[in-house]
Amino acid sequence: MTHRIVILGAGVMGSAMTLPGAHGGSRVDLVGTHLDEEIVRSVAGNGLHPRLGVTLPARVEAHSWTNFGTVMREPPDLLILGVASAGVGWAIDRIVESVSAPVPILMVTKGLTAGEDGIGLLPDLVAREVERRTGMAMPVMAIGGPCIAGELAAGRDTSVVVTGADADLLARVIDMLEAPYYHARPSADVAGVEICAAFKNFFTLAVGAPAGQLERQGRAGNGALMHNHAASLFTQALREMTVLAEHAGGTAETVTGLAGAGDLYVTCQAGRNGRMGKLLGLGIPYSQAKREHMSADTVEGAQLALDLGPTLRRMAETGALDPARLPLAFAILDTVCNDAPLELRYDLFHRSAI
Structure with missing residues (x-):
């Protein structure tokens, strides 16, 4: 079955995720942030990602962030957030104004939030804010583990954990990202x-x-x-x-x-x-x-x-x-x-x- 994956954030890690995403035959839409315009132009022109130094798979189509609403008009099977931690609020705004139906979200973004009650988790923040502002509950998962973007982009063996509350959904996401060099395993410990x-x-x-x-x-x-x-x-x-x-x-x-x-x-x-x-x-x-x-x-x-x-x-x-x-x-x-x-x-x- 062919899936469709949208990645928001065309930096090194978000872009490196296009390789396992496309390996199994999925169509991948890579959407840059307002800071990624030069990268988007390069990938759209000849496929070369200037910061990773590799040509992204032919199944990858690059888009400016201004086209995110159009890209999301047809809900994808998976939305990957590859923005920096400082851009999470910006990404939430783009999701809220663009989604028409619940979409599973997978975060490669790392970071924590500070609050009066202690330390908060970014997946919880994204899920809470999206539901508050759209009325739609969306499962938010995350990736952890030793993954240098350049090594992943070069097809070097990389092992990670994908964490979330829904075991069946984790299994489907891991299946979507299956590649000979990308070894993902599930974890319930968000x-x-x-x-x-x-x-x-x-x-x-x-x-x-x-x-x-x-x-x-x-x-x-x-x-x-x-x-x-x-x-x-x-x-x-x-x-x-x-x-x-x-x-x-x-x-x-x-x-x-x-x-x-x-x-x-x-x-x-x-x-x-x-x-x-x-x-x-x-x-x-x-x-x-x-x-x-x-x-x-x-x-x-x-x-x-x-x-x-x-x-x-x-x-x-x-x-x-x-x-x-x-x-x-x-x-x-x-x-x-x-x-x-x-x-x-x-x-x-x-x-x-x-």
């Missing part, structure tokens, strides 16, 4: 997957710091590096992600799986969060590092600290979270929000495990 998807960027700031400390201190006399140090921080990050996931209703199993350990591992290998961590490890205050070295980059982990810092501190003050179980998280918050040196206190890490 909270755990979403907490991991957002906080892996945050904790990579700390795991990346030993690279800066090594550059500052130099190799030991015998040539020794700091892999032990980085691995210890990686493990502490997983421990604290488990605390946060379980608080949100998620499971430890999710944190030790693809959505947690897998995604944290791949994020630590390369990218903006690790580069910022290295700068912090060099002893450069966050605001200076951002201004002088990464002014044009969105550092997702640091942005999460700025967005959720007040909420996490309020949760600690009210007893909703125990800061003694989250020493690395609060050290990162102090570094990003207050320009404090990044203190990696092993004595506190050991106590947090008790």
